[in-house]
Amino acid sequence: MPYAIVDKVNARVFVFDAHGHFLGADAALLGMAKGDRSVAGIGDRMMSSIRPQDRTTPAGRFKASLDRDVHGHEILVIDYAASISLHAVVKGTPLERRAERLQSATSDDNRISFGCINVPLKFYKNIVSPTFTDTFGIVYILPETSPASEFFGFHENAIDPQAGDSPRAGTTRAD
Secondary structure (H helix, E strand, C coil): CCCCEECCCCCCEEEEEECCCCCEECCCEEEECCCCCCCCCHHHCCCCCCCCHHHCCCCCCEEEEEEEEECCCCEEEEEEECEEEEEEECCCHHHHHHHHHHHCCCCCCCEEEEECCECHHHEHHHHHHEHHCCCCCEEEEEEECCHHHHCCCCCHHHHHHCCEECCCCCCCCCC
């Protein structure tokens, strides 16, 4: 399956085809609040009731597919229950300056969305949409405040570098 990796720390999205070939990368806008988990039930709430501190882009591995939003625009649905998707940047309000934020030199100002991942329109149309058309894919959203092992099932202490990178028996934590 094709896949995308979302690096929240650097506010970047990387897309790969089903054979692991790199297709492209670009800047992204992310949830306003730092954090790695969605608030329970957030996908059922009205956007106007979602507090700024609850506007996170959740970390994890998600099975994704293209669909249409309520306005008929194509989106890559990542977490249906939490209403998280990857889509072309939306205009937003003039104060949000979303297009400018995507073009800035750093990721410091890329936190503005309710949790969705916004990318430049050209990147969405030329890379994301054709890559995920007529197929499911995987989106990996890297954590920013928690260890990666909490989301991706590996344990840092499972490999002994002094033993030639071979796994040590009985050292994998079950936490």
